[in-house]
Amino acid sequence: xxxxxxxxxxxxxxxxxxxxxxxxxxxxxxxxxxxxxxxxxxxxxxxxxxxxxxxxxxxxxxxxxxxxxxxxxxxxxxxxxxxxxxxxxxxxxxxxxxxxxxxxxxxxxxxxxxxxxxxxxxxxxxxxxxxxxxxxxxxxxxxxxxxxxxxxxxxxxxxxxxxxxxxxxxxxxxxxxxxxxxxxxxxxxxxxxxxxxxxxxxxxxxxxxxxxxxxxxxxxxxxxxxxxxxxxxxxxxxxxxxxxxxxxxxxxxxxxxxxxxxxxxxxxxxxxxxxxxxxxxxxxxxxxxxxxxxxxxxxxxxxxxxxxxxxxxxxxxxxxxxxxxxxxxxxxxxxxxxxxxxxxxxxxxxxxxxxxxxxxxxxxxxxx
Numbered sequence: 001x002x003x004x005x006x007x008x009x010x011x012x013x014x015x016x017x018x019x020x021x022x023x024x025x026x027x028x029x030x031x032x033x034x035x036x037x038x039x040x041x042x043x044x045x046x047x048x049x050x051x052x053x054x055x056x057x058x059x060x061x062x063x064x065x066x067x068x069x070x071x072x073x074x075x076x077x078x079x080x081x082x083x084x085x086x087x088x089x090x091x092x093x094x095x096x097x098x099x100x101x102x103x104x105x106x107x108x109x110x111x112x113x114x115x116x117x118x119x120x121x122x123x124x125x126x127x128x129x130x131x132x133x134x135x136x137x138x139x140x141x142x143x144x145x146x147x148x149x150x151x152x153x154x155x156x157x158x159x160x161x162x163x164x165x166x167x168x169x170x171x172x173x174x175x176x177x178x179x180x181x182x183x184x185x186x187x188x189x190x191x192x193x194x195x196x197x198x199x200x201x202x203x204x205x206x207x208x209x210x211x212x213x214x215x216x217x218x219x220x221x222x223x224x225x226x227x228x229x230x231x232x233x234x235x236x237x238x239x240x241x242x243x244x245x246x247x248x249x250x251x252x253x254x255x256x257x258x259x260x261x262x263x264x265x266x267x268x269x270x271x272x273x274x275x276x277x278x279x280x281x282x283x284x285x286x287x288x289x290x291x292x293x294x295x296x297x298x299x300x301x302x303x304x305x306x307x308x309x310x311x312x313x314x315x316x317x318x319x320x321x322x323x324x325x326x327x328x329x330x331x332x333x334x335x336x337x338x339x340x341x342x343x344x345x346x347x348x349x350x351x352x353x354x355x356x357x358x359x360x361x362x363x364x365x366x367x368x
Contacts, residue, residue: 026101030221033098033176034214036091038347041207043084045343049336054195055081059188060141088187092180098217099173103159106166115159122151139192145185152178166225172217179210201255208251208347215351216358224363231307231362239297240308240360246290247353251346253283258339280330287326291319297356308359315352322349 047055055069055077056062062069062082069078103111130144156174163170183206190199230237257279298316301309322345329338 022101022105026098026105027221029094029098029101030214030218033091033094034211034218034351036087036094037176037207037211037214038344038351040084040087040091041204041211041347042340042344043080043087044204044207045340047081047084048200049340050077050080052077052080054191055079056085056191059191060085085187088180088184092177092184095173095177095180099177102166102169102173103163106170107159107163111159111162114162115155118151118155118158122148122155125151142185142188142192145181145188149178149181149185152181168220168225169217172213172220175213176210176217179206179213183207183210201258204255204343205251208350211347211351212354215354219355219358223358227364228361229364230360232301232360233304236297236300236304236306237360239293239300240357243290243293243297244353244357246286246293247350250283250286250290251350253279253286254342254346257283258343284326287323291323294319307362308356311352311356311359315349315356318345318349318352321345 046052055074058064061067062078062085063074069082099115100112103115126144126148129147130140133140133143152174156171156178159174160167160170183203186199186203186206190196190203193199232240294312294315298309298312300306301312322342325338325342325345329335329342332338
């Protein structure tokens with residue numbers, strides 16, 4: 001891949017060296033962000049698959065008296081749930097680092113200071129909301145997180161307006177940070193609602209989308225900026241988007257199937273009432289359609305030597321492994337480890353598809 005193409009505010013040699021160091025740091029943190037978003041799907045899956053969903057009975061505290069597990073009866077479940085919460089913090093720190101690096105390289109100090117000012121204002125607003133709502137004897141943390149989320153949205157809008165170039169990177173970086181804050185709120189709601197299966201499913205799909213966004217950021221980070229034109233025939237682009245629909249349907253039915261199966265996150269949690277056996281079959285139908293569509297795209301891309309052909313091979317590999325693990329876990333009675341691998345592979349398949357779609361276009365002055 002070519003080097004990151006973010007313009008430097010000056011052409012002086014010292015500034016060029018400084019820009020190269022910041023560009024290298026941005027690439028490192030961008031990859032870390034993608035890996036962290038993928039890993040947290042695994043840790044979140046571990047929470048559910050080990051029955052640790054209520055290992056911490058409270059949120060944001062683990063127990064009414066402590067941020068960390070302290071009761072003997074919490075055991076390994078409390079450690080697993082708390083570990084996933086810690087991972088959320090790691091993901092947030094990395095997302096913030098990526099955002100600040102992007103803002104520094106695209107908008108300079110003004111953009112960075114503006115973002116930090118909004119961050120401090122958002123934290124102050126969240127504290128005020130927390131105090132006021134606590135006085136009303138209501139759950140204060142969700143309201144405080146909501147205030148922080150609003151502040152992040154306001155900061156994102158202002159930051160995009162201040163950005164002179166590479167707004168694509170700025171938007172994607174903000175979406176990741178916004179998503180992390182929103183996911184923390186959704187995770188808290190998940191605990192407070194006793195692991196409602198629909199909210200748990202939404203929590204997983206949101207995490208999967210963040211993996212796709214971080215993958216998109218990596219693609220755009222290494223891509224040439226400027227106008228882009230189609231790199232494939234119109235029919236190929238249409239078929240690619242139909243494939244995306246099949247992928248989305250497959251994932252949704254997979255989430256519903258898991259939400260109807262034995263891995264509820266806690267022994268006392270009720271499922272949403274669907275027949276898991278029937279859903280498992282329904283889930284496989286769009287999966288096989290997806291495999292056929294991807295095979296058709298891959299063959300066509302290599303025959304016509306189209307831009308996304310190499311990434312389609314990655315998608316083929318991801319889907320083949322995913323299908324194999326899916327059949328294996330069904331025959332073995334849904335062992336937790338295989339279910340967890342299946343969940344992570346779904347996010348990687350979606351990320352690979354995202355990369356394929358972003359290669360449907362190319363810079364105006366490039367060649368296939």
